[in-house]
Amino acid sequence: MRARIFRPAKTAMQSGKGKTHYWVLEYEPQSRKTIEPLMGYTSSSDPLAQVRMKFDTKEDAIAYAERNNIEYTVREPKEPRRRAVSYSDNFRHDRKVPWTH
Template structure:
């Protein structure tokens, strides 16, 4: 039974960083998914692939994996810098703009 420990990335639909500070232990699939011939749904007999455990720190996740005999691979996150513009959002509506602003 193998798993990976990682910090989830922020969603593409928001600029916020919610749910990106916790660490997740997620099991890898032991068998490939298959398509059900009757309904066409994708399924798997591997129930461990549905399990996601959340931890406050990387050390907690690693200790849990070690205590339960789980081979875990830790993936370090790639941190991004903040995307701050000098004028901020209000600069979009400034009256002293140099260039023409159009959609």
């Protein structure tokens, strides 16, 4: 059993950071997913594929994994680089692309 510990990224449908302040422990898949030919459902024989545990901090998730002898890898989140922009920058005289009406 091997697990991943990570902080989820925000979805493409949201602009804020909702539901990204917790850490998740999720098991890596042990077997491949198969497609049922009649209905097209995706299934797996791996029962741990459904397990997804949430923790308040990374340390809590690591402590849980170590306490239960679970191998784990930690993926640190990538913080976005935000540029400070203001509305008045649209009308600066030294812009590379001049503003027109």
